[in-house]
Amino acid sequence: xxxxxxxxxxxxxxxxxxxxxxxxxxxxxxxxxxxxxxxxxxxxxxxxxxxxxxxxxxxxxxxxxxxxxxxxxxxxxxxxxxxxxxxxxxxxxxxxxxxxxxxxxxxxxxxxxxxxxxxxxxxxxxxxxxxxxxxxxxxxxxxxxxxxxxxxxxxxxxxxxxxxxxxxxxxxxxxxxxxxxxxxxxxxxxxxxxxxxxxxxxxxxxxxxxxxxxxxxxxxxxxxxxxxxxxxxxxxxxxxxxxxxxxxxxxxxxxxxxxxxxxxxxxxxxxxxxxxxxxxxxxxxxxxxxxxxxxxxxxxxxxxxxxxxxxxxxxxxxxxxxxxxxxxxxxxxxxxxxxxxxxxxxxxxxxxxxxxxxxxxxxxxxxxxxxxxxxxxxxx
Amino acid sequence: xxxxxxxxxxxxxxxxxxxxxxxxxxxxxxxxxxxxxxxxxxxxxxxxxxxxxxxxxxxxxxxxxxxxxxxxxxxxxxxxxxxxxxxxxxxxxxxxxxxxxxxxxxxxxxxxxxxxxxxxxxxxxxxxxxxxxxxxxxxxxxxxxxxxxxxxxxxxxxxxxxxxxxxxxxxxxxxxxxxxxxxxxxxxxxxxxxxxxxxxxxxxxxxxxxxxxxxxxxxxxxxxxxxxxxxxxxxxxxxxxxxxxxxxxxxxxxxxxxxxxxxxxxxxxxxxxxxxxxxxxxxxxxxxxxxxxxxxxx
Numbered sequence: 092x093x094x095x096x097x098x099x100x101x102x103x104x105x106x107x108x109x110x111x112x113x114x115x116x117x118x119x120x121x122x123x124x125x126x127x128x129x130x131x132x133x134x135x136x137x138x139x140x141x142x143x144x145x146x147x148x149x150x151x152x153x154x155x156x157x158x159x160x161x162x163x164x165x166x167x168x169x170x171x172x173x174x175x176x177x178x179x180x181x182x183x184x185x186x187x188x189x190x191x192x193x194x195x196x197x198x199x200x201x202x203x204x205x206x207x208x209x210x211x212x213x214x215x216x217x218x219x220x221x222x223x224x225x226x227x228x229x230x231x232x233x234x235x236x237x238x239x240x241x242x243x244x245x246x247x248x249x250x251x252x253x254x255x256x257x258x259x260x261x262x263x264x265x266x267x268x269x270x271x272x273x274x275x276x277x278x279x280x281x282x283x284x285x286x287x288x289x290x291x292x293x294x295x296x297x298x299x300x301x302x303x304x305x306x307x308x309x310x311x312x313x314x315x316x317x318x319x320x321x322x323x324x325x326x327x328x329x330x331x332x333x334x335x336x337x338x339x340x341x342x343x344x345x346x347x348x349x350x351x352x353x354x355x356x357x358x359x360x361x362x363x364x365x366x367x368x369x370x371x372x373x374x375x376x377x378x379x380x381x382x383x384x385x386x387x388x389x390x391x392x393x394x395x396x397x398x399x400x401x402x403x404x405x406x407x408x409x410x411x412x413x414x415x416x417x418x419x420x421x422x423x424x425x426x427x428x429x430x431x432x433x434x435x436x437x438x439x440x441x442x443x444x445x446x447x448x449x450x451x452x453x454x455x456x457x458x459x460x461x462x463x464x465x466x467x468x469x470x471x
Numbered sequence: 472x473x474x475x476x477x478x479x480x481x482x483x484x485x486x487x488x489x490x491x492x493x494x495x496x497x498x499x500x501x502x503x504x505x506x507x508x509x510x511x512x513x514x515x516x517x518x519x520x521x522x523x524x525x526x527x528x529x530x531x532x533x534x535x536x537x538x539x540x541x542x543x544x545x546x547x548x549x550x551x552x553x554x555x556x557x558x559x560x561x562x563x564x565x566x567x568x569x570x571x572x573x574x575x576x577x578x579x580x581x582x583x584x585x586x587x588x589x590x591x592x593x594x595x596x597x598x599x600x601x602x603x604x605x606x607x608x609x610x611x612x613x614x615x616x617x618x619x620x621x622x623x624x625x626x627x628x629x630x631x632x633x634x635x636x637x638x639x640x641x642x643x644x645x646x647x648x649x650x651x652x653x654x655x656x657x658x659x660x661x662x663x664x665x666x667x668x669x670x671x672x673x674x675x676x677x678x679x680x681x682x683x684x685x686x687x688x689x690x691x692x693x694x695x696x697x698x699x700x701x702x703x704x705x706x707x708x709x710x711x712x713x714x715x716x717x718x719x720x721x722x723x724x725x726x727x728x729x730x731x732x733x734x735x736x737x738x739x740x741x742x743x744x745x746x747x748x749x750x751x752x753x754x755x756x757x758x759x760x761x762x763x764x765x766x767x768x769x
Contacts, residue, residue, distance in 0.1 A: 178661050205667035218658035222680040222761075232666045281666070 113190055114151035115321050116175065116208075116289055121148045121184035123170050127394065143393045144170040146345035148184075149421075152289065157315065157322040159336030159353075161329050161368065163390055167345040168325050169213070169293050175323055176210045176291040177201065189288070206236050209282035213294040215274035219266035225252075225277050226262035232284040247284075255280045255310060272303035276310070283314060291323045296331060308335055330372045333357060338449070341365045344390055344401040347421065351450030361424050362452040363408045400455065408456050421451040494760035501759070507752025514746055518565035525559040529716050537732045549734050551724065560716040561739060567717040569746070571631055572698035576690055578636030583643025584686060588674050590644065591651025602648065605641045613638030614703070621709045631710050635700045639693050646689055650682040683761050691754030695747035702743075718743050 124141040144167040152158045162168045173179040175186065177193060186194045188204065196204055212218035219228055226248055233239045239247045249259050255276040266274055275295060282290050292311070296304040312335055314320060326332045332339055339356040341349045341364060349362035360366045367386045386405055391397055397404050403414040424446040498504045517524060527533065532554045540549040540557075548558040583605075590601040608616070617634040624630045654660065655678075663677045702719020704710040711717060718739040725735030 173661070176665060178664055202667045205665060210662070210665040212658045212662060214658050218662050220659045220663075220677055220681070231663075231668070235667045235672075278662075281662070 114153045115156075115189060116323075117151040117187040118175060119149050119185045119187075121171065121174055121186070122146055122182045123167070123174050123179060124182045140394055143167075143345050143396060145174060145181075146393075146396070148342075148345075148347055150340055150347065150350065152321050152323055154288070154321055155315070155319050156338065157324055157336045159332030159339040160323060160325045160342060161332055161339060162327065162342035164327060165390055165393070166342045167393065168327075168342050171342070172210075172291045172293045172323060172325050176208050177204060178210065202236075206285045207287050208289045208291065209285060209287040211275075211278050211282050211290060211292040211295045214298055215271050215278055216266065218278055219274055221266055224263050224265055225257070225269070228266075228277060229280045229284055232281060236285055238285065251280045251284055254283065254314070256306075270303075271299050272306060275299060275303075275307055279307075279310065279314070283318070286318060287320070289321045289323070291325070293325045294327065295324075297327065304331065311335065328372070329357075329368050341368065344396055345393055346401060346453065348402065348454065349450075349452040350421065351424070352447045355424070355446050355450035359424075359446055359450070361446075361450075361457060362402075362454050363406050363456060364402050365452075367407070400453075402454075410455055413455050417455065419453040419455050421453045422457060423448060424450045424452055424457065490760060494757065497756050497760045501756060503752050504756035504759075507749050507754075507756055510745060510749025511753045514565055514569060514742075514749065517562050518569050521559075521562040521566055525556075525562045527556040527559045529555060529559040529563040530714065531555065537728065537735075539732070540734050540738075548738060549732070551721075551735050552728055552732070557721075557735065557738065560721060561718070561742060564716040564718045564721055564739065565742070567628065567711055567715065568698050568701060568719065568743070570628065571635060571701040571717075572694045572746075574632040575634075575636035575697040575700070576639055576693045578632055579639025579693065580643050580686065580690055582636075583640040583645075584647045584679075584682070586640065587644040587647025587649075588651060588679060588682075591648040591655065592670070592674050592678060594655075598648075602644070605644045608638070608641045613700070617700070617704060618707075618709060621704070626709065626711060628711055631701060631704060635697050635704070638700075639697070642689060642693065643686065646685050647682050650685060651678055654678050654681050680761075684758050687754050687758045687761070691751045694750045695743075698743055698746065 122143070123145040124143055127140045127142060146167070148171055150158065160168050160171065170179065174181045177186070177196065181194065184194070185192060188208065193204055219225075223231075229251055230244055230248055233244050233247060238244075248262060252259060252261060257273065257276055257280070261269070261273070266277070269277065275298075278295070295311070296307050299307060308331070311322065311324075315322060322335070324332060324335055329339075333353065336353050338352050339350070340347045341356065341362065343364050349356065349360070349365045356365060357369070360369055364386075371386065386407075388405055391401070391404055397415075399413075399415045399417055400406070400419050403409055406414065425448055498508055534546055534550045534554040534556060536550055536552050536554040538544070538546055538550040538554075540547060546556045546558065548556075548561065551557055551560065586601050586605060590598040613635075616637055620634040620637060621630055624633075659677060660673065663673045668676070698718065701710060701717060702722055705713075705717050705720035706723035710720065713720065721739040722736050722743075725732065725737075725739070729736055
């Protein structure tokens with residue numbers, strides 16, 4: 092496997108996930124840098140500075156599978172989603188879809204890819220052109236890809252609207268006439284129109300009411316079963332991802348810090364960051380006080396990430412020099428000396444504490460002795 | 472359920488029928504819009520059918536000079552210093568004045584909006600190149616540019632249209648570019664890309680319709696300025712042929728007789744004012760019709 096990460100020596104290409112069969116989408120060593128806005132003087136005399144939105148990510152999505160991608164705001168998950176759907180060009184790394192390299196596709200080949208990879212956007216208002224009717228918005232992909240015109244197109248639109256829980260009379264309405272949940276249904280219908288294999292859903296429910304969130308997630312699940320879709324489901328909230336994901340990847344500051352099957356992440360979380368995220372899910376019984384958070388402060392700037400482990404500045408398990416100097420790589424949890432038992436407060440899906448072979452984390456803590464971890468585990 | 476969708480793809484002169492429908496609704500509801508439409512229609516008809524409607528030949532010096540307006544007389548709006556019927560001259564003058572006014576702004580709008588769309592959409596060096604060239608136009612007074620263009624290409628209606636309209640390119644380019652820059656940040660731009668639309672389709676189908684409102688406002692404001700600009704050029708003898716009646720040249724000629732015959736200057740002046748008002752009201756109605764949100768929420 093070739094890794095193209097140029098200036099992040101800590102990343103290597105050896106962490107691609109082991110999968111039984113060829114995945115639908117495989118991303119290797121993905122990096123995406125944005126050059127910061129510079130004035131005329133800096134352009135000629137200054138050093139160019141980059142925001143390292145995504146900084147060396149490997150992941151894969153299998154057919155009919157849902158990969159949940161979780162992290163705080165600003166961790167690069169949206170950027171990663173846009174790179175995966177080829178809305179952004181990666182700065183480095185390779186993307187393979189269905190066995191073909193799609194990293195540098197353009198023109199007609201890219202258009203053909205668009206028919207197989209679709210996107211659902213975060214903001215259901217901003218993602219629909221206010222001057223087009225719902226029918227025009229959802230009908231556009233049918234025209235662009237020569238799928239249906241005229242009466243056939245209209246029939247297909249009615250069918251699609253029915254599929255996502257909208258009515259035929261909604262075809263002629265403008266986006267502002269719909270509620271947030273309905274707008275997101277339009278966004279889903281647009282993505283579904285071309286019958287794609289993969290849908291990258293970028294926080295599709297974050298802007299919605301909690302009751303509506305459940306409806307949309309259930310809708311997406313039903314569509315997945317019916318059409319055999321694969322999802323990359325991006326969210327900043329682990330509880331949202333829990334219901335729909337088969338596998339989960341946790342991102343922090345442009346990197347994946349923990350990745351595994353759903354039961355690994357929810358039943359046996361190992362990375363301190365994942366544990367903190369799980370800990371922060373609000374609970375119905377109100378047992379925990381609001382300020383009792385494991386995480387303090389904000390993530391550091393992705394322009395100048397911390398040396399060594401990126402999470403060390405906020406890590407409740409900070410071990411010292413090792414964390415500050417060595418950038419940890421993703422390593423399998425299974426077989427590592429000291430895994431901790433699932434914390435009681437986290438509702439466990441699987442209580443056996445065993446990790447699947449694909450459960451990996453990037454953390455020096457993994458190598459520590461179980462006694463010390465048990466002693467210092469903030470969640471026990 | 473009367474469905475606008477049934478008429479999807481229906482177009483009248485390239486304009487979507489549902490927009491026409493909305494425009495009609497706006498006019499029906501709004502008195503100001505009605506006034507605007509009536510004024511614009513009336514003046515356009517007077518201009519178009521001037522040869523049929525005008526009572527006399529605008530060039531014929533048939534009457535006693537400097538007759539005051541008297542509705543019952545042969546010359547209801549009076550005569551000018553050469554004894555020509557002012558009503559006929561005003562009607563013929565509307566052709567040039569409205570034609571140059573609308574034509575010049577249209578020329579400026581089409582060119583400027585295209586530049587603004589390209590500059591805003593592509594950004595980077597395209598933006599720099601296009602907008603810096605547009606900025607150069609700020610360095611010259613419009614009148615100098617107009618004089619230069621007319622002296623290069625000679626007198627004539629089309630040359631006046633271009634000479635006047637040239638000065639408006641930068642206004643439209645800047646307004647459009649600004650709009651595009653904010654639209655570019657909207658998620659529906661990414662959505663259009665993910666659907667598989669090409670650049671041109673995105674520019675004209677997704678971006679342009681969302682920039683229309685401020686462009687229409689600017690259009691109606693500038694039509695007034697263009698009519699005055701034509702008057703200025705005519706006054707300087709750089710417009711159309713000096714004897715051809717235009718509102719601007721009538722106004723200018725009347726200046727010499729302002730103390731004896733006020734009507735020669737005042738009447739074209741009033742017509743310019745009413746036209747400007749009418750076009751502004753018309754433009755507001757158009758803008759409301761294009762703004763789907765405003766129309767539907769009422």
